Structures are given as structure tokens and as C-alpha cells.
Amino acid sequence: MRAVFMNHGQPHAQPVWPRILLLTGMAAAAGAVFALQQLEQGQQQLEQASRMLLAPAGSASTASTGKQDMARLGTKEAEEMKAVQAALSELRLPWQALFYTLEGISMTGIDLLTVEPNPKLRKLRLTAEAADSDLMLGYVRNMGSKPVFRDVRLLSQERAESGAWRFVVEATWLL
Numbered sequence: 001m002r003a004v005f006m007n008h009g010q011p012h013a014q015p016v017w018p019r020i021l022l023l024t025g026m027a028a029a030a031g032a033v034f035a036l037q038q039l040e041q042g043q044q045q046l047e048q049a050s051r052m053l054l055a056p057a058g059s060a061s062t063a064s065t066g067k068q069d070m071a072r073l074g075t076k077e078a079e080e081m082k083a084v085q086a087a088l089s090e091l092r093l094p095w096q097a098l099f100y101t102l103e104g105i106s107m108t109g110i111d112l113l114t115v116e117p118n119p120k121l122r123k124l125r126l127t128a129e130a131a132d133s134d135l136m137l138g139y140v141r142n143m144g145s146k147p148v149f150r151d152v153r154l155l156s157q158e159r160a161e162s163g164a165w166r167f168v169v170e171a172t173w174l175l
Contacts, residue, residue, distance in 0.1 A: 045077075089119045089120075092119075093117055093119055094173070094175040097148060097175050098115075098117075098124065098148070098173060098175070101146050101148045101149070102115070102126075104146070105139065105142050105143050105146065107135060107138065107139055107142070109130060109131035109132070109135045110128055110129070110130050110131075110135055110136075110139050111128060111129045111130075112126060112127075112128045113127045113128055113129060113166075114126065114127040121172070122172055122173055122174075123170055123171065123172050123173075124149075124170070124171050124172075124173055125155075125168060125169070125170045126168065126169045126170075126171075127166070127167070127168050128166070128167060128169070129160065129164045129165065129166050129167075130164060130165045130167065131164060131165075132165065133157075133165055135165075136154075136157060136165045136167050137154075139169070140152060140154050140167075140169055143169060143171060144171075147174070148173055148174060148175060149171040149172065149173055149174070150171065150172045150173075150174055151170075151171060151172045152169060152170075152171040153169065153170050153171070154167060154168075154169055155167075155168040155169065155170050156168045
């Protein structure tokens with residue numbers, strides 16, 4: 001017979017992989033919590049930005065909360081927000097009514113070259129060409145007779161090499 005020696009006093013070597021697995025799980029959980037906090041913070045900023053964009057432009061409460069929200073955002077985000085608000089104000093222009101009115105003014109011998117709206121001042125600047133000066137003045141008078149426009153002014157006119165009159169008209173819209 002053979003003798004078997006058992007030494008129960010010495011610690012038994014445990015495998016390392018359970019500890020590594022435990023540490024990896026804890027790191028993943030901490031990363032998930034951090035990512036969730038970042039997502040919630042980003043969502044709150046987006047909600048604030050969308051409230052600012054969707055609120056009526058002239059309301060007093062919107063102006064005060066808009067300034068507070070802009071102060072909380074960084075300078076880059078604030079600049080981006082201002083650019084988005086400017087684009088939205090241009091999109092809110094009464095384009096359809098303005099174009100229908102301009103189409104109603106159209107006269108043969110007049111070519112409309114540019115339409116430049118200024119939403120802040122509610123002004124519309126048109127650049128056009130007319131075959132002769134009588135057509136040019138008639139267009140300005142016709143535009144001034146429309147109820148959509150006020151303060152219609154002929155800003156400049158010049159004779160092009162082709163013989164046509166190029167002119168700029170500015171008007172305030174009432175829509």
C-alpha cells in the first residue's frame with residue numbers, strides 16, 4: 001500500500017478568471033451608467049433647444065427662457081442655435097402669399113432677377129429688368145397698389161449694355 005499525504009493547512013490556488021470576469025463586469029456597468037447620464041443630458045439640451053425653436057418668436061416668456069438656455073449652452077452651441085433660428089425665421093416667411101402677389105404683378109417686358117427677403121425688417125428687395133423706363137415705373141406703381149405691400153420704393157436703376165433697364169425695388173410686406 002501507498003501512503004497519501006494531504007496537507008489541508010496550505011491555501012488552495014484559486015483560478016484568476018473569476019476575478020477578471022468580475023472586474024470586467026463592474027467596469028462595463030460603470031461605463032453604461034456614465035453613457036446613460038450623457039444621453040440624458042444631451043436629451044435635455046435637445047428638448048430645451050426644440051422648445052426654444054417651437055415657441056412663438058415674440059413671447060416674453062420665450063425670450064427670457066431663451067436667454068437662460070443660451071447662457072447654459074456653450075458658445076459654439078449658442079451660435080449654432082442662432083443660425084438655426086435664423087433659418088427657421090426665413091422658412092416662416094409668407095412665401096406663398098408673396099409669390100402669388102408678385103405673379104399677379106408680372107408684366108410682359110419685365111424679368112424678375114432676384115427676390116431677397118429680410119425677415120427681421122419684413123422687407124422684400126427685388127432686382128428686375130425692364131424693356132423700357134415706362135414699364136419699370138409701371139411695375140413699381142403696380143406693386144405699390146397691392147395691399148400686401150407698403151412703402152414701395154425704387155432704390156436704383158441703370159441702363160444695361162443690352163438697352164434694358166435694371167432696377168431695384170424695396171417694399172415692406174404686411175402679411
